[in-house]
Amino acid sequence: MLSLCVQVFAVLVVCTAVTANRDISYMFRAWNMVDQPLQEQLAVVYKEMDSLKHEQVVMKQKQEALSKALTHCSQKPIDTDVEMNLTSLQTGSSHLLYTLTQDGDEGSGEDESDKSPDPCYHYTMLDHAWRATNYTTKNVVCDRHVQWKGWYRLFYRGKPIQMPERCVRKERCGTHVPLWLVGGHPRRRDGVVTRKLCGNWKNNCCLFKSPPIQVKACRGNYYVYKFVKPVACHLAYCADINTLVCGKCRKSESCISRDQITWMCRKNKRVKANVHFFVTYPASISGKVNRIMYRKVYVNQGGAFSTRTGIFRAPVSGVYQFFYSSQTGGSGATDLWLVVNNYWVAVSHSNVQGSSSFGNLSTYMTTLRKGATVYVTHNRGRSWANNASNTIVFGGSLLMVRKI
Numbered sequence: 001m002l003s004l005c006v007q008v009f010a011v012l013v014v015c016t017a018v019t020a021n022r023d024i025s026y027m028f029r030a031w032n033m034v035d036q037p038l039q040e041q042l043a044v045v046y047k048e049m050d051s052l053k054h055e056q057v058v059m060k061q062k063q064e065a066l067s068k069a070l071t072h073c074s075q076k077p078i079d080t081d082v083e084m085n086l087t088s089l090q091t092g093s094s095h096l097l098y099t100l101t102q103d104g105d106e107g108s109g110e111d112e113s114d115k116s117p118d119p120c121y122h123y124t125m126l127d128h129a130w131r132a133t134n135y136t137t138k139n140v141v142c143d144r145h146v147q148w149k150g151w152y153r154l155f156y157r158g159k160p161i162q163m164p165e166r167c168v169r170k171e172r173c174g175t176h177v178p179l180w181l182v183g184g185h186p187r188r189r190d191g192v193v194t195r196k197l198c199g200n201w202k203n204n205c206c207l208f209k210s211p212p213i214q215v216k217a218c219r220g221n222y223y224v225y226k227f228v229k230p231v232a233c234h235l236a237y238c239a240d241i242n243t244l245v246c247g248k249c250r251k252s253e254s255c256i257s258r259d260q261i262t263w264m265c266r267k268n269k270r271v272k273a274n275v276h277f278f279v280t281y282p283a284s285i286s287g288k289v290n291r292i293m294y295r296k297v298y299v300n301q302g303g304a305f306s307t308r309t310g311i312f313r314a315p316v317s318g319v320y321q322f323f324y325s326s327q328t329g330g331s332g333a334t335d336l337w338l339v340v341n342n343y344w345v346a347v348s349h350s351n352v353q354g355s356s357s358f359g360n361l362s363t364y365m366t367t368l369r370k371g372a373t374v375y376v377t378h379n380r381g382r383s384w385a386n387n388a389s390n391t392i393v394f395g396g397s398l399l400m401v402r403k404i
């Protein structure tokens with residue numbers, strides 16, 4: 001008598017008592033602790049820690065930059081900003097370059113293919129009070145005189161701010177023709193997008209069509225812009241004073257506006273997801289079948305199971321529970337394995353003598369990332385079913401959505 005206990009991060013404990021010693025050797029071959037979801041979980045935690053550390057570095061640098069800016073300002077009142085000419089913009093206290101190491105990067109994917117650093121962490125701070133939409137001044141600036149290079153993040157007296165997504169009255173933002181972003185800001189999952197720019201003049205919100213810029217939404221409710229020389233003088237990139245509130249949004253919130261004028265923080269909606277499936281195989285199976293092509297579908301809420309491939313694919317990250325069964329159809333050992341992300345994680349094993357038949361149902365619960373695959377393999381033996389018996393079954397449910 002040999003007892004085998006397999007523990008999968010405290011969620012599932014399978015204890016198997018197997019009488020025939022010769023049958024279990026392969027189990028150890030298939031079992032590799034390093035491959036298990038626990039490791040994945042830890043990796044996620046480490047990544048999260050890294051990203052927090054990284055955020056801390058960013059905050060610290062920002063704080064240092066701000067205090068430096070403040071000592072500068074005590075000698076020179078901030079309102080003289082507008083009198084600064086644009087060549088001094090390059091060395092002025094409001095121009096701070098962030099070049100941080102990337103190890104805390106969240107690894108969103110799109111920036112990894114090309115080796116260019118993530119602009120969310122490599123940007124220049126652009127903090128000019130005169131860029132604000134409520135700034136009316138006779139002094140006129142022209143952003144065409146600036147040697148734009150790389151990515152910029154807008155600030156208003158040290159507070160994060162965004163470009164306007166609406167037409168701005170002329171003679172604002174410290175210039176004649178204020179530039180605003182057409183088509184709004186992107187979402188984080190959009191990555192880097194290109195947006196058109198318009199400049200308001202003579203009651204025409206887009207009389208000046210300036211060259212498009214690239215924009216990216218970053219984690220933490222802010223945006224970076226890849227500014228370029230505007231089409232003419234005097235045009236300048238604007239900062240919408242109404243979006244100051246966005247800098248106060250929490251991580252679990254987004255900054256929204258219906259009219260592009262009034263902005264507010266709103267709690268992100270939880271993803272509602274109903275994922276349930278129950279499928280069966282309507283005939284007997286004998287020997288090795290790499291993937292059981294369950295084809296009788298009773299439930300496929302959410303459409304995550306594919307009868308074409310026999311694979312269930314997690315549509316969202318979360319905690320899932322699966323079950324799968326067989327009915328032995330002859331003397332000897334029968335094994336069905338649940339395969340998660342190509343790892344054999346749980347077996348439904350039965351060993352019968354003579355003409356008796358056993359039905360065996362196994363369950364498994366795990367946390368999966370979006371896109372994870374789950375299927376069942378018939379590794380050996382014989383399983384009996386006909387088109388009405390529902391003895392070879394596979395099913396599962398999403399228990400809760402959880403970001404990992």
Ligand SMILES: *[C@@H]1O[C@H](CO)[C@@H](O)[C@H](O)[C@H]1NC(C)=O
Nearest residue numbers: 083084085086087088089091
């Ligand atoms: C612009 O700034 C530079 C450096 O501060 C200064 O030398 C130059 O005279 C200024 N030009 C104008 C037109 O104010």
Ligand SMILES: *[C@@H]1O[C@H](CO)[C@@H](O)[C@H](O)[C@H]1NC(C)=O
Nearest residue numbers: 132133134135136241242244
């Ligand atoms: C613009 O708005 C900000 C924030 O509400 C305010 O502090 C500032 O005084 C305003 N500036 C002008 C010129 O009205």
Ligand SMILES: *[C@@H]1O[C@H](CO)[C@@H](O)[C@H](O)[C@H]1NC(C)=O
Nearest residue numbers: 016347348349350351358360
């Ligand atoms: C059902 O499967 C479990 C897990 O593989 C196994 O321990 C048990 O012996 C099986 N039951 C029968 C009657 O074979």
Ligand SMILES: *[C@@H]1O[C@H](CO)[C@@H](O)[C@H](O)[C@H]1NC(C)=O
Nearest residue numbers: 282283296385386387388389
């Ligand atoms: C199930 O199998 C029986 C006998 O083989 C057959 O008569 C019947 O038409 C089948 N039913 C379906 C729904 O395929």
